[in-house]
Amino acid sequence: MSNVNAVTDASFEADVLQSDKPVIVDFWAEWCGPCRMLSPILDQIAQEHDSVKVVKVDVDENQAIAAKYGITSIPAVYVFKDGEHVATSIGAKPKQIIEKEFAEYL
Numbered sequence: 001m002s003n004v005n006a007v008t009d010a011s012f013e014a015d016v017l018q019s020d021k022p023v024i025v026d027f028w029a030e031w032c033g034p035c036r037m038l039s040p041i042l043d044q045i046a047q048e049h050d051s052v053k054v055v056k057v058d059v060d061e062n063q064a065i066a067a068k069y070g071i072t073s074i075p076a077v078y079v080f081k082d083g084e085h086v087a088t089s090i091g092a093k094p095k096q097i098i099e100k101e102f103a104e105y106l
Contacts, residue, residue, distance in 0.1 A: 003046035004039075007055040009064040015055060017083040022105040024054045027066060027076040034092035035075040041095045042077070049106045052079075079105050 007015045007025070016023045026042050028035035039056075046054035059066040059074060069078065069085065079087035079102055089101050099106060 004043055004054045004056055007057050007062075007065075009062045012057070012062075012065045015053075016080050019053055019080070022052045022079055022081040022086075024052055024102065024105075025078045025080060026054070026056045027059050027069070027071045027074055027078065028056055029058060029060050029074055031060075032074050038075045038077070038092040041093075041098060044095060045098065045106070052102075052106055081105060 004026070005015070016025055024042065024045065026035075026038065028039070042054050042056075045052070057065055059071055073090055075090070075092060077089040077098070078085055087102055087105065089098055093101075
């Protein structure tokens, strides 16, 4: 069972920007092979790190929020803290690399 919730254009502000803990946002699409490879890694991170929330934004269904943050390549994984975009990882990467890139937020 996944600990990763879907976020939409309508819920992004409440679920991400107003969160009381850092949020890892996976910008993805169903047709994206690397996105599907990254998904179980982010599920593991969500299960192992209670200090952070992990959510997914389908860029095909939520084009407004993807455009707002300039998503041109997926998977794009952003970290938001206190309503601010503070870190980015582009592309499918091994779990150890993602944890290293985002270590200060986990």
